[in-house]
Amino acid sequence: QQQVKQSPQSLIVQKGGISIINCAYENTAFDYFPWYQQFPGKGPALLIAIRPDVSEKKEGRFTISFNKSAKQFSLHIMDSQPGDSATYFCAAINNAGNMLTFGGGTRLMVKP
Amino acid sequence: DVKVTQSSRYLVKRTGEKVFLECVQDMDHENMFWYRQDPGLGLRLIYFSYDVKMKEKGDIPEGYSVSREKKERFSLILESASTNQTSMYLCASSFSGTSGTKQFFGPGTRLTVL
Numbered sequence: 001q002q003q004v005k006q007s008p009q010s011l012i013v014q015k016g017g018i019s020i021i022n023c024a025y026e027n028t029a030f031d032y033f034p035w036y037q038q039f040p041g042k043g044p045a046l047l048i049a050i051r052p053d054v055s056e057k058k059e060g061r062f063t064i065s066f067n068k069s070a071k072q073f074s075l076h077i078m079d080s081q082p083g084d085s086a087t088y089f090c091a092a093i094n095n096a097g098n099m100l101t102f103g104g105g106t107r108l109m110v111k112p
Numbered sequence: 113d114v115k116v117t118q119s120s121r122y123l124v125k126r127t128g129e130k131v132f133l134e135c136v137q138d139m140d141h142e143n144m145f146w147y148r149q150d151p152g153l154g155l156r157l158i159y160f161s162y163d164v165k166m167k168e169k170g171d172i173p174e175g176y177s178v179s180r181e182k183k184e185r186f187s188l189i190l191e192s193a194s195t196n197q198t199s200m201y202l203c204a205s206s207f208s209g210t211s212g213t214k215q216f217f218g219p220g221t222r223l224t225v226l
Contacts, residue, residue: 009152034215043202043217044155062146089154093215096162099213100145100206104154 003027004092006103013110021106022064023090026071029099030092035064035075038087038105042043080110083109115139116218120204124224133191133221135203143206144186145215146170146178148199155202161186193225 006023013019023033034049049065050057050073059071063076077084090103119134137144145160147170150219157170160180167178175197179187190197200222206215 006154023209036217041220043204043219045217046214049214069119091215102147102155 002104003101004090006090008106009104010107011109013077013080013108015080015082015112016091017080017110019075019080019084019108020055021062021071021075021088021090021108023092023103024072025076025101027070027092027093027094027099027101029094030080030101031095032093033064033066033073034091034093035062035104036089036091038089044089056064080108082110082112085109116203116205117192118201118218118221120221121219122222122224124226125190126226127194129190129193129225130225131193131225133188133190133201133203133223135186135205135218136184136189137185137186137205137216138215139205139207140183141205141207142183143215144180146176146186146202147204148172149202149220150199153168158200159186163181163192170218193223195225197223198225199223 004025034043035047037047038044047061048059052068061078066073088106093100116137143171146158147155161180177189200220202220203218
């Protein structure tokens with residue numbers, strides 16, 4: 001049973017466009033929501049994260065939007081670049097940090 | 113910078129062999145994790161440990177065991193490797209601070225079981 005559902009599984013975006021990846025969770029014990037970026041042959045790297053007390057967090061071209069009532073959060077990549085092509089994972093973590101669940105991943109390809 | 117290292121990047125073993133995957137982190141993190149990553153299935157948690165000698169089963173612990181004798185080292189053991197354990201194995205460590213929990217991953221070990 002997947003506690004964090006991520007969509008789409010793959011995404012193709014034109015250079016300069018906006019990439020949007022969505023995640024939904026079920027367990028209300030989660031209170032920290034990170035996004036990871038993974039390039040081929042590398043381990044996932046923390047990209048940006050949000051806590052449920054804010055509705056949006058922005059770091060450069062990357063923005064997380066969070067809807068606590070709907071238990072949904074999304075990653076927006078503005079002005080997408082070919083170098084953003086990677087697999088992106090959302091995750092949800094509980095307060096103690098010992099219950100962590102990943103979404104299934106989204107393979108993003110940004111066309112030049 | 114936090115560093116999580118894994119003993120091998122690539123490993124080829126035969127069915128029935130005992131396999132040890134080692135992970136070391138240098139930031140005194142309490143929590144350590146082992147995942148496997150398979151196409152279309154994302155990351156699945158095998159085991160995690162929140163303290164020395166403590167371990168908890170994750171979502172798919174069958175066929176695996178772990179060992180944490182020292183805080184910085186977390187080992188994944190395949191007692192008798194099988195072909196369905198061919199996968200990418202990722203180790204991670206984490207800490208929880210005032211801004212939330214940050215988890216850091218190693219580069220992964222790609223294991224092939226023949």
